[in-house]
Amino acid sequence: MAPPSHAAEKIHEIKLSEIQVSHENVRHEQTDKELDDLANSIKKHGLLQPVVLRGRFEDGPPYELIIGQRRFRAHEKLGNAKIRALFAGPLNDTQAMLRSLVENMHRVELTYADAADAVTALYKKFGRNERKVHTETGMSLKKVRQYIYIGERASEETKQKLRSGEVSPVNAQRALLAAAGDTEKADQLLRFVKEHELTSYETKRMVEYGTEHPDAPPEKVIKEARKPKLEQSIIVNVPKEVRNALTKAAEKYNLSDEEVASRALKEWLSDKGFMGAQQ
Numbered sequence: 001m002a003p004p005s006h007a008a009e010k011i012h013e014i015k016l017s018e019i020q021v022s023h024e025n026v027r028h029e030q031t032d033k034e035l036d037d038l039a040n041s042i043k044k045h046g047l048l049q050p051v052v053l054r055g056r057f058e059d060g061p062p063y064e065l066i067i068g069q070r071r072f073r074a075h076e077k078l079g080n081a082k083i084r085a086l087f088a089g090p091l092n093d094t095q096a097m098l099r100s101l102v103e104n105m106h107r108v109e110l111t112y113a114d115a116a117d118a119v120t121a122l123y124k125k126f127g128r129n130e131r132k133v134h135t136e137t138g139m140s141l142k143k144v145r146q147y148i149y150i151g152e153r154a155s156e157e158t159k160q161k162l163r164s165g166e167v168s169p170v171n172a173q174r175a176l177l178a179a180a181g182d183t184e185k186a187d188q189l190l191r192f193v194k195e196h197e198l199t200s201y202e203t204k205r206m207v208e209y210g211t212e213h214p215d216a217p218p219e220k221v222i223k224e225a226r227k228p229k230l231e232q233s234i235i236v237n238v239p240k241e242v243r244n245a246l247t248k249a250a251e252k253y254n255l256s257d258e259e260v261a262s263r264a265l266k267e268w269l270s271d272k273g274f275m276g277a278q279q
Contacts, residue, residue: 010057011050013082018061021069022054022096039074047071050084054096057087066096094125098136112150112169113159119144120151142251149173155183158190167194174203177255178210178221188218202226204259236261 051068065072066088075083088099101118119133123144126132130148134141150162150169153176161167171193179186189210193203206225210216216224238246249260269275 011084011086012057014053014063014085015082016072016075016080019053019063019065019072019083021072022064022066022100035070035074035077038070039077042071042074043078047084050086052088052099053085054088054091056089066100094122097122097125102137111163113162116147116151116154116159119147123148145251146173149176153183155187157187161190171203174207178207180211180214185218189221192218192222196222196226198225
């Protein structure tokens with residue numbers, strides 16, 4: 001589904017009072033971030049990029065804004081009565097959300113949590129087809145899966161921390177993995193990760209211990225993750241099909257190739273009786 005082109009690319013001067021922000025706009029946070037700077041820029045240089053409205057000019061107001069919410073807010077702040085706008089033509093809800101997402105994915109202001117929620121919403125609209133989201137947005141399949149993982153599993157507490165930059169997406173994902181699907185436990189683990197300033201290696205061990213001991217309380221998982229651990233690396237040459245399978249598994253479960261290989265090896269050795277309970 002290629003995004004429709006702007007209707008005749010004709011720019012119209014539209015009254016702000018005739019515009020409402022679409023529910024399909026993916027930006028929910030930080031709409032006022034650095035708004036003064038944007039307003040000053042518009043005041044000095046004018047609006048360099050028109051906003052985009054859903055539908056056609058001849059349909060009449062109210063018009064729905066799908067791209068350019070911060071530009072719209074800046075015009076309100078300046079007290080401007082009108083704003084330059086393009087019309088995207090008739091769009092269904094999915095198309096409108098897709099246009100807003102693709103536009104905002106190229107802007108640093110969109111938070112990880114907002115992107116995750118938008119990608120997850122598209123995923124559901126496309127019949128839970130992650131490859132369709134990948135095709136329509138141009139994002140890598142791995143990125144799409146990471147967003148969906150956060151969008152579907154993270155609590156609102158975790159998402160808010162992602163929006164504020166208090167936690168990193170990687171640590172949020174690892175806390176969810178270590179919690180084995182327990183959202184409340186993931187929130188607790190994430191608090192401990194920040195409180196104890198766990199390193200990247202320690203959060204990896206948190207995932208390892210948490211998945212192997214799903215009934216362990218958060219305090220125990222963190223305690224084990226912080227223990228010094230001697231690890232040895234073994235270089236193994238594997239066939240191309242095995243390497244490809246590792247990569248697919250890593251993308252699906254949001255793990256590194258090394259983590260997948262380590263788990264697979266441990267499971268095989270355990271199944272064959274080479275790893276007893278004492279190990």
